[in-house]
Amino acid sequence: MIEVTGLKKKFKLTKDHKKNKLEKVDPREDKDYFHSVRDVSFQCAKGEVLGLLGPNGAGKTTTLRMISTALKPDEGTIYIAGEDIVKKPLFGRKSIGFLSGSTGLYGRLTVKENIEYFAKLHGMNKAAIKTRCDELFDLLDMHSFIDKRAENLSTGMKQKANIARAVVHQPAVVVLDEPTTGLDIMTTQTVIEFIKGLKAQGTPVIFSTHHLDEVALLCDRVAVINEGISCFDGTVEEFKQAGNSEELNQAFMNILTEKHNV
Numbered sequence: 510m511i512e513v514t515g516l517k518k519k520f521k522l523t524k525d526h527k528k529n530k531l532e533k534v535d536p537r538e539d540k541d542y543f544h545s546v547r548d549v550s551f552q553c554a555k556g557e558v559l560g561l562l563g564p565n566g567a568g569k570t571t572t573l574r575m576i577s578t579a580l581k582p583d584e585g586t587i588y589i590a591g592e593d594i595v596k597k598p599l600f601g602r603k604s605i606g607f608l609s610g611s612t613g614l615y616g617r618l619t620v621k622e623n624i625e626y627f628a629k630l631h632g633m634n635k636a637a638i639k640t641r642c643d644e645l646f647d648l649l650d651m652h653s654f655i656d657k658r659a660e661n662l663s664t665g666m667k668q669k670a671n672i673a674r675a676v677v678h679q680p681a682v683v684v685l686d687e688p689t690t691g692l693d694i695m696t697t698q699t700v701i702e703f704i705k706g707l708k709a710q711g712t713p714v715i716f717s718t719h720h721l722d723e724v725a726l727l728c729d730r731v732a733v734i735n736e737g738i739s740c741f742d743g744t745v746e747e748f749k750q751a752g753n754s755e756e757l758n759q760a761f762m763n764i765l766t767e768k769h770n771v
C-alpha cells in the first residue's frame with residue numbers, strides 16, 4: 510500500500526524565465542517560484558494499478574519524482590508499509606522501482622551487464638541476480654538483445670531494459686512515468702502484460718499516461734492532477750461517475766473542465 514498525502518513542490522524561477530513576459534502566465538507562478546505541485550494526494554493498495562492522469566505540465570512527473578525520492582517534497586507525506594519515505598529516503602529507494610524518461614543505462618555495458626550491475630547495487634547475490642535476470646528477460650521478451658551494448662538499442666529495447674533495471678530488486682511498489690510513450694504496438698503490449706503480471710503478484714503499480722485505453726485495460730484506480738492540484742482520486746467506476754460518462758476520455762475532460770471552472 511502506498512499513500513500520498515498533501516504533496517507540494519516549488520522551484521525557484523531563473524532570471525531567464527522571469528524575463529520571458531510573452532509566455533502565458535501560469536497561476537502556479539509567483540514572483541520568485543513556480544509551484545509545480547500544490548496539493549496532491551492519492552493511494553494505491555496491494556494488487557492495484559493506479560493511472561496518474563493530467564494534461565501536459567500538470568505535475569505528474571514532479572509528483573512521481575518525489576515518490577521515487579529523487580526530489581524532496583516541500584510538504585506532504587508518502588507512506589509505504591507504515592513508513593514515511595520522505596523522512597526515510599533510503600527505505601523509499603529500496604521499496605520503490607522507478608522508471609522515468611531520464612532513467613539511464615551505461616552505454617558501453619551490454620543490457621545484461623547493466624541489469625546485473627543495478628542488481629548488485631541493490632545488494633543481491635550472484636544466484637539471486639541470475640534467477641531474477643532470467644525471469645525478467647523472459648517476461649519482457651529481451652533475450653534477443655541482452656548481449657547488445659545499451660548505446661546501440663532501439664527505443665523499445667531501451668525501454669524494456671530500463672523497466673528491467675527499475676524492478677530488478679523486486680520492489681514493494683512500482684512507479685512508471687509514461688512507460689509506453691514512443692513504443693510500437695508489440696512492445697506496448699509486452700509492457701502492458703508485464704504490468705498485469707506485477708498486479709497479479711500483488712505489487713501496487715502507479716503509472717502516468719496520456720492513453721486512456723491503457724487505463725481501461727489495466728487500472729483499478731485513477732488519480733487526476735490539474736495545475737499541480739489533485740482533482741480526482743478513486744476507482745475507475747467512480748471516475749466514470751464523477752466525469753459523467755462511460756467513455757474514459759470524455760469523463761477525463763469533464764472532470765478537468767468542471768474542476769477548472771470552480
Ligand SMILES: Nc1ncnc2c1ncn2[C@@H]1O[C@H](COP(=O)(O)OP(=O)(O)OP(=O)(O)O)[C@@H](O)[C@H]1O
Nearest residue numbers: 520521543545563564565566567568569570571572
Ligand atoms: N526544475 C524545475 N524548475 C522549474 N519548473 C519546473 C521544474 N520541473 C518541472 N517544472 C515545471 O513544473 C510543471 C510540471 O511539470 P511536470 O513535468 O511534472 O508535468 P507533467 O504532468 O509530467 O507533464 P507532461 O505530461 O507534459 O509530461 C511544468 O510547468 C514544468 O515546467
